[in-house]
Amino acid sequence: MSEYYIYQDQKRCIGCRACEVHCKTKNDVPVGASFCKIIPVGPKVQDGIPRIKFIFMPCFHCETPWCVSACPTGAMQRRTEDGIVSVDKSLCIGCKACITACPWGSPQWNKETGRVFKCDYCKDRIDEGLEPACVTGCTTAALKWVSPSESSSLKREKFAKKITQGAPTS
Amino acid sequence: MGKNLLFPPGPGADPLHIVYEEDGLKRESSAPCQLNCPAGIDIPSYIALIGRGEYDKAIAIIRNDNPFPWVCGLICPNPCEQWCQRRYLDKALCIKDLKGLAARMVMEKGTGYLIPEPKERYSEKVAVIGSGPAGLTAAYFLAWQGYRVTVFEAMPEPGGLMIAGIPEFRLPRDFVRREIQAIRDMGVEIVVNTPIGDEVSLDELRNQGYKAFFLGIGAWEGLRLGIEGENDYPQVISALEFLKDVSFGKKIKPANSVAIVGGGNAAIDAARTCVRLGSQSVSIVYRRTRSEMPAHFEEIIQMAEEGIHVHQLTIPSKILGSYGKIDFLECLMATLGEPDESGRRRPTAVSGSEYKMPVGAVIGAIGQKPAIRRYPGFGYLDLTRRETIRVRSHNQQTNVPDVFAGGDAVTGPATVVEAIGGGKRAAFAIHAFLRDLKMPEIVPPRPRTMIPPIVLDYHKKSFIQRQEIPLIDLDRRMHSFDRVELGLDEIAGREEAKRCMRCDICERCGKCVEVCRDRLGVSAIRFFHSGESSLILKDYVHGLPKCIGCGSCVNICPTGALQLEDRDGERVLLMSGTVINRIKLETCEGCGAQYVTKVMVRHVEKLIEAPEEAFEQKLCQDCKRISKAFKMVGETPDFSVQRIQ
Numbered sequence: 001m002s003e004y005y006i007y008q009d010q011k012r013c014i015g016c017r018a019c020e021v022h023c024k025t026k027n028d029v030p031v032g033a034s035f036c037k038i039i040p041v042g043p044k045v046q047d048g049i050p051r052i053k054f055i056f057m058p059c060f061h062c063e064t065p066w067c068v069s070a071c072p073t074g075a076m077q078r079r080t081e082d083g084i085v086s087v088d089k090s091l092c093i094g095c096k097a098c099i100t101a102c103p104w105g106s107p108q109w110n111k112e113t114g115r116v117f118k119c120d121y122c123k124d125r126i127d128e129g130l131e132p133a134c135v136t137g138c139t140t141a142a143l144k145w146v147s148p149s150e151s152s153s154l155k156r157e158k159f160a161k162k163i164t165q166g167a168p169t170s
Numbered sequence: 171m172g173k174n175l176l177f178p179p180g181p182g183a184d185p186l187h188i189v190y191e192e193d194g195l196k197r198e199s200s201a202p203c204q205l206n207c208p209a210g211i212d213i214p215s216y217i218a219l220i221g222r223g224e225y226d227k228a229i230a231i232i233r234n235d236n237p238f239p240w241v242c243g244l245i246c247p248n249p250c251e252q253w254c255q256r257r258y259l260d261k262a263l264c265i266k267d268l269k270g271l272a273a274r275m276v277m278e279k280g281t282g283y284l285i286p287e288p289k290e291r292y293s294e295k296v297a298v299i300g301s302g303p304a305g306l307t308a309a310y311f312l313a314w315q316g317y318r319v320t321v322f323e324a325m326p327e328p329g330g331l332m333i334a335g336i337p338e339f340r341l342p343r344d345f346v347r348r349e350i351q352a353i354r355d356m357g358v359e360i361v362v363n364t365p366i367g368d369e370v371s372l373d374e375l376r377n378q379g380y381k382a383f384f385l386g387i388g389a390w391e392g393l394r395l396g397i398e399g400e401n402d403y404p405q406v407i408s409a410l411e412f413l414k415d416v417s418f419g420k421k422i423k424p425a426n427s428v429a430i431v432g433g434g435n436a437a438i439d440a441a442r443t444c445v446r447l448g449s450q451s452v453s454i455v456y457r458r459t460r461s462e463m464p465a466h467f468e469e470i471i472q473m474a475e476e477g478i479h480v481h482q483l484t485i486p487s488k489i490l491g492s493y494g495k496i497d498f499l500e501c502l503m504a505t506l507g508e509p510d511e512s513g514r515r516r517p518t519a520v521s522g523s524e525y526k527m528p529v530g531a532v533i534g535a536i537g538q539k540p541a542i543r544r545y546p547g548f549g550y551l552d553l554t555r556r557e558t559i560r561v562r563s564h565n566q567q568t569n570v571p572d573v574f575a576g577g578d579a580v581t582g583p584a585t586v587v588e589a590i591g592g593g594k595r596a597a598f599a600i601h602a603f604l605r606d607l608k609m610p611e612i613v614p615p616r617p618r619t620m621i622p623p624i625v626l627d628y629h630k631k632s633f634i635q636r637q638e639i640p641l642i643d644l645d646r647r648m649h650s651f652d653r654v655e656l657g658l659d660e661i662a663g664r665e666e667a668k669r670c671m672r673c674d675i676c677e678r679c680g681k682c683v684e685v686c687r688d689r690l691g692v693s694a695i696r697f698f699h700s701g702e703s704s705l706i707l708k709d710y711v712h713g714l715p716k717c718i719g720c721g722s723c724v725n726i727c728p729t730g731a732l733q734l735e736d737r738d739g740e741r742v743l744l745m746s747g748t749v750i751n752r753i754k755l756e757t758c759e760g761c762g763a764q765y766v767t768k769v770m771v772r773h774v775e776k777l778i779e780a781p782e783e784a785f786e787q788k789l790c791q792d793c794k795r796i797s798k799a800f801k802m803v804g805e806t807p808d809f810s811v812q813r814i815q
């Protein structure tokens with residue numbers, strides 16, 4: 001896991017997909033690809049009321065990212081200082097090994113350029129001291145940008161555990 | 171780039187190289203056959219059309235560059251075939267005979283050639299002197315551009331050496347006449363029995379209103395043997411005069427025993443003609459060895475089959491006779507010394523090696539030059555050392571601005587297709603001259619319609635063998651002027667067409683090889699250097715056993731030659747229309763999509779050293795997301811969840 005993470009308060013999320021839209025706009029993502037995705041789970045009846053959960057699925061910027069191990073060109077990189085995983089598009093040859101490798105379905109195919117692109121936590125914004133576009137655009141403040149300063153190691157561990165349920169990697 | 175891409179190119183495709191349909195044209199061809207055709211015919215395109223049985227369209231493509239598909243289909247020495255890339259796999263395509271087949275299908279079974287309509291009509295008149303392939307081609311392109319063209323011919327029938335030189339057993343006259351008729355049908359006027367340059371000068375034609383001239387007078391003056399006795403006997407004749415007489419009906423054998431001096435096409439054609447006229451003993455006397463003979467290879471073989479003997483390394487020295495009749499040709503033996511300026515080794519006579527060959531006639535065929543000195547009425551034309559007309563090479567203009575020239579008159583004895591190329595270049599230059607446009611400085615690549623390739627699997631394609639061209643039987647050959655080579659029939663032609671590797675699409679830039687080997691580290695796609703400076707796919711015969719089907723090569727290919735297609739459970743990799751690999755696809759357990767090749771999954775598994783169970787469930791990237799989201803909240807994945815893009 002990177003130094004950062006995006007925490008989603010599922011109780012607040014209404015599935016409006018403003019996060020997806022802001023991400024697409026900011027990152028110029030064409031139809032067919034999405035760096036983050038809201039996956040609806042349900043509706044399921046709970047205490048007599050039908051409930052639906054909306055799960056926010058960005059890239060999780062794994063500790064030992066398989067996408068990076070699979071990449072033959074070094075285009076897929078993990079930034080050492082903060083662990084953000086991103087693609088250097090000048091190196092990518094579009095072999096899609098990373099897409100096959102990632103258990104989360106995160107790397108996306110850009111048909112127009114014949115290369116892979118993906119969620120990089122909007123690192124340009126982060127480096128400017130801003131928050132990722134999805135977080136900024138969230139209408140109900142369900143998404144929270146958690147940077148090292150505000151995250152206790154305990155909280156981070158809990159989050160990591162949660163997202164890795166059923167996942168073979170961390 | 172246009173919307174309807176003929177070959178959906180990968181993202182690396184470069185608009186300058188890509189085959190696109192915006193105007194249906196690709197600017198430049200990378201096919202070595204086309205690049206080496208003196209007329210610049212778009213060979214791969216017409217071959218593909220023949221493969222589909224679309225003969226009319228094939229002929230239309232050929233006639234964009236060459237008005238004589240039939241003639242060239244029969245007697246072109248096909249420099250294109252010598253460059254055909256397929257020869258590095260097995261043998262070159264039968265390019266010449268494919269052209270002949272298309273012409274025959276259109277002329278004999280179809281509706282004949284389409285007569286092109288000029289877009290414009292100009293008032294200027296242009297005079298073409300000489301009706302050989304050079305002159306008639308110039309006339310054809312000038313008429314097409316919209317000029318009024320008159321062709322002046324000295325002989326009683328137009329066609330030049332196609333009518334009066336190349337023997338009928340190689341080029342039936344009927345075929346030539348029909349192709350000339352197609353040029354007349356465009357409104358070109360041909361005036362026969364009218365030599366220009368002695369009684370009628372160019373100035374006189376200028377006075378009659380002709381604004382530009384093309385000289386295609388050929389090279390008709392036979393070089394002298396320069397030996398004792400040459401001028402003393404009427405049985406010493408020049409090959410061209412002899413062949414002309416035979417062509418115009420004087421089918422009389424020169425003698426029972428004939429010696430022909432020379433090693434080119436004219437020599438061999440004269441010899442083979444003597445055989446057909448009934449001469450019992452026909453010999454070729456040549457200074458160098460058989461392998462240095464400039465005549466076409468097939469002709470040398472066929473000549474030997476017909477019983478013609480070659481005296482190699484033999485230099486004639488004297489013609490001896492009595493009572494006005496030749497008895498002997500005296501010859502010297504020769505050895506080969508240092509190479510001369512033509513790169514061929516120079517023969518030197520061995521003194522004291524004289525011997526006498528009993529002959530009744532001697533035919534000189536040691537070369538020709540233009541008879542330019544016979545025509546003072548052409549004005550003061552710059553000549554070369556070989557007494558050919560000097561022109562600027564890309565526009566065929568002589569030192570007199572309104573006079574252009576081409577064909578044998580410029581090159582010296584050459585080929586029909588070179589004459590056609592010269593005539594064509596001159597026609598475009600004359601147009602520029604008359605319209606006051608910039609004169610062509612290079613021969614610009616002709617924009618061309620790109621014909622989609624015939625899709626075929628690599629192993630099928632590589633195992634089709636070059637078709638053999640059937641010949642009529644030897645006895646008939648030796649006793650008649652019937653056409654010797656029968657050409658391809660329709661079935662053979664269609665098979666032959668499938669052998670073409672479409673070198674016009676892939677430019678052999680090697681980027682695919684580089685990415686697969688150096689970046690991906692797989693080295694599945696490989697080329698090998700084939701002679702000169704060009705590359706050919708190495709695994710045409712075996713496919714690409716190491717390929718993981720990743721598509722990186724397709725992404726980088728600048729021309730769109732490489733393509734991927736997923737169909738029927740397979741990923742198909744195509745190069746220039748040839749299926750070079752088929753790889754099994756994995757099916758997503760969530761949505762049923764076929765999303766990745768099976769080998770790719772194994773390849774990645776190895777790279778990341780993942781626990782085995784990690785890839786047990788086969789999911790596409792979208793279904794992976796869904797699956798993980800459900801598992802994060804402890805639910806069983808439901809892949810029927812609505813997917814919004």
Ligand SMILES: Cc1cc2nc3c(=O)[nH]c(=O)nc-3n(C[C@H](O)[C@H](O)[C@H](O)COP(=O)(O)OP(=O)(O)OC[C@H]3O[C@@H](n4cnc5c(N)ncnc54)[C@H](O)[C@@H]3O)c2cc1C
Nearest residue numbers: 300302303304324330331365366387388577578584585586
């Ligand atoms: C025996 C032989 C076999 C050959 N075989 C082949 C072959 O298999 N394949 C191949 O590609 N090439 C072959 N060639 C070469 C080919 O025929 C010539 O290169 C080609 O015909 C040259 O075309 P041209 O138009 O320049 O001249 P030509 O075909 O020679 O035509 C010139 C014309 O100009 C006319 N003319 C000349 N002076 C005047 C004047 N003052 N006024 C009016 N008209 C005039 C002539 O009568 C003639 O009709 C062969 C040549 C010979 C001799």
Ligand code: SF4
Nearest residue numbers: 059060062065067102
């Ligand atoms: S793309 Fe996939 S494997 Fe790579 S860091 Fe993101 S979640 Fe991990």
Ligand code: SF4
Nearest residue numbers: 071092093095096098
């Ligand atoms: S598609 Fe690009 S980023 Fe992904 S593995 Fe291949 S080269 Fe690396």
Ligand code: SF4
Nearest residue numbers: 203254255670671673
């Ligand atoms: S294989 Fe086809 S395109 Fe290539 S050189 Fe031969 S004829 Fe031309």
Ligand code: SF4
Nearest residue numbers: 686717718720721723
């Ligand atoms: S698709 Fe095959 S040939 Fe092309 S780069 Fe990938 S492994 Fe190499």
Ligand code: SF4
Nearest residue numbers: 676677679680682727
């Ligand atoms: S060599 Fe490879 S990359 Fe280059 S044009 Fe041919 S197929 Fe495309």
